Amino acid sequence: MTTHYHIQELANGLRIHAGQERELWERLFASGIVAAVIGFATATLLGRWWWCILSAIAAVGVFQAVRSRNAELQVTNVEFITRGDLGQRVQTPRVVCTGDVCRLEFRGDIGPITSNRDGLYALTERKELCLLPFLDWKQTKQVIHAIENKFPGLGEIWRSRESIGNGVKQE
Numbered sequence: 001m002t003t004h005y006h007i008q009e010l011a012n013g014l015r016i017h018a019g020q021e022r023e024l025w026e027r028l029f030a031s032g033i034v035a036a037v038i039g040f041a042t043a044t045l046l047g048r049w050w051w052c053i054l055s056a057i058a059a060v061g062v063f064q065a066v067r068s069r070n071a072e073l074q075v076t077n078v079e080f081i082t083r084g085d086l087g088q089r090v091q092t093p094r095v096v097c098t099g100d101v102c103r104l105e106f107r108g109d110i111g112p113i114t115s116n117r118d119g120l121y122a123l124t125e126r127k128e129l130c131l132l133p134f135l136d137w138k139q140t141k142q143v144i145h146a147i148e149n150k151f152p153g154l155g156e157i158w159r160s161r162e163s164i165g166n167g168v169k170q171e
Contacts, residue, residue: 003134007146013076014150016143018119020069020134030066035059073120073132073143077151080122080131096131100124103158104131104147106140120144 005018039055046054071084080101082094101122107130108118119133120140135143148155 003136003139005132005135005139005143007143009150010074013074014146016073016075016132016146018071018073018132018134018139022066022068027063027066031059031063034062069134071133075147075150077154082131086117086130086133090130094129094131096122096124096129098151098154101154101158102161104144106135106137108137 003018003020005016008015008017035055035058038058039051042054043051069085071082071086074081074083076098078098080094080096080098082096083092086092086094101124103123105121105123106119107121107128117130117133119135120131120143122129122131132140132143148158
């Protein structure tokens with residue numbers, strides 16, 4: 001799957017938008033499920049041939065509607081705010097304070113099957129939080145670089161925490 005992303009410079013931060021086109025089989029599968037449910041419901045309620053027309057219209061509508069997944073990350077010097085598709089169990093907007101972040105990094109699955117939640121992650125003392133999904137390793141590195149360029153103090157803090165965590169003594 002191809003991910004498109006755009007980094008926009010704001011007066012007080014950055015806005016990064018990432019979008020990923022859904023696979024054809026995903027769109028066809030969703031359309032088929034909706035067509036079957038609408039067809040069964042309308043055939044039961046209306047009878048005759050109306051179910052064919054209504055299920056076809058619903059299938060085409062769903063096929064067009066489930067075209068892509070999108071997420072947006074807004075970064076300021078005090079917080080990360082993520083909106084969009086972060087998965088079924090994640091409520092958005094997700095807000096993460098920059099002071100809680102130990103570092104930013106790419107997380108992805110190894111192997112032919114990916115979780116579609118590859119992307120930019122914030123590592124805190126307690127857990128790893130997805131800030132911007134759909135990005136590959138190279139795209140994530142470019143986003144991290146843009147964040148560190150906009151907020152050089154955050155990059156310094158993260159590097160110092162990383163070296164302390166690795167056992168390197170700071171002078």
